[in-house]
Amino acid sequence: MKGTVATLVFFAAGCAAGWADLIPESVVESDVTTWILYVLMFLVGIGIGSNPDLKKIIRAIDPRLLVLPLASIAGTLVLSACVSLLTGWGVSDGLAVGGGMGYYSLSSILISQYKEASLGAQLAAELGTIALLSNIFRELFTLVASPFLARRFGPFAPITSAGATAIDVCLPVILKSSGERMLPAAVISGIISDFSVPLLVPLFCSF
Amino acid sequence: MFNVLLVMFAGIAAGYLFRKMKFTASAGKAAGVVIWVMLFALGVEIGSDPEVRGNLSVLGLQALLFAAAGVIGSVLAAVLVYRTLFRNGSGIAAGESPDMEDREGRR
Structure with missing residues (x-):
């Protein structure tokens, strides 16, 4: 939760700074952000590679549990493609937004950087903002609605609704509404959704 | 386009090789800070464009x-x-x- 608020604060501060013309044009136009993005992706990679629990997690996997995040990603992508048709965005744009799987910071950054080639800077920034907001909404909804989702749609529903956040922000509320025994399912689903974001979002940005 | 994935896989390899060293544990925190910088930059792009603002x-x-x-x-x-x-x-x-x-x- 703290992280979500901080995210919004930095985004809003940037909006205010841009609106007030505090940042010189030359910095906005430069490709500094591309290089910062490379640094970010390298750090994300180090985080994955050095995870001390990686082997433990892989050993603990019930193969059937792998189906859960894959189905969740597929379901998200199908409906996101439908929404893109409703809203006038291209299908690949909608897939990129849905591919964020709740990982709003990384997905919005990747989209605003890599959609620039096909959409232009303005539309890429707009789609990045949609990715940021929609993935935050998804996290907030899951935090609030988990008990309802678990009761009405079964113990897996809060896990898949949380997407990548099943492993951190939403984990406590998932365990509370679906039961402690859902920990392996939540962890595996969260990790796979998490890892899929830096793979799927750039992929859908390349179309 | 796929440079970004290449960089991430280089990071995964580096993270795995140096997983015993202390600095890898703070990669997540460092990523958090970089993410804030990038979100600020995205905000600047939104805020400085009157059309997007509207x-x-x-x-x-x-x-x-x-x-x-x-x-x-x-x-x-x-x-x-x-x-x-x-x-x-x-x-x-x-x-x-x-x-x-x-x-x-x-x-």
């Missing part, structure tokens, strides 16, 4: 639709997987549970 309410509405798509799509998937593979409720609790560090700042 579109913010439309963008918010479309974001709601995409959020609904994600929630509904994934919940349908959860129902389907639960009914087809886990009906008897077995196997879910199997395996030890890895300790989760606080990664909230990374998101």
Whole structure:
């Protein structure tokens, strides 16, 4: 939760700074952000590679549990493609937004950087903002609605609704509404959704 | 385009090779800081463009639709997987549970 608020604060501060013309044009136009993005992706990679629990997690996997995040990603992508048709965005744009799987910071950054080639800077920034907001909404909804989702749609529903956040922000509320025994399912689903974001979002940005 | 994936896989290799060293543990925190810088930059891009500024309410509405798509799509998937593979409720609790560090700042 703290992280979500901080995210919004930095985004809003940037909006205010841009609106007030505090940042010189030359910095906005430069490709500094591309290089910062490379640094970010390298750090994300180090985080994955050095995870001390990686082997433990892989050993603990019930193969059937792998189906859960894959189905969740597929379901998200199908409906996101439908929404893109409703809203006038291209299908690949909608897939990129849905591919964020709740990982709003990384997905919005990747989209605003890599959609620039096909959409232009303005539309890429707009789609990045949609990715940021929609993935935050998804996290907030899951935090609030988990008990309802678990009761009405079964113990897996809060896990898949949380997407990548099943492993951190939403984990406590998932365990509370679906039961402690859902920990392996939540962890595996969260990790796979998490890892899929830096793979799927750039992929859908390349179309 | 795929440079970004290349860089990430280089990071995974580096993280695995140096996993015993202290600095790899702070990679998540460092990523959190870089993410804030990038979100600030995205904000600047939005704020400095009058046309985008005027579109913010439309963008918010479309974001709601995409959020609904994600929630509904994934919940349908959860129902389907639960009914087809886990009906008897077995196997879910199997395996030890890895300790989760606080990664909230990374998101």
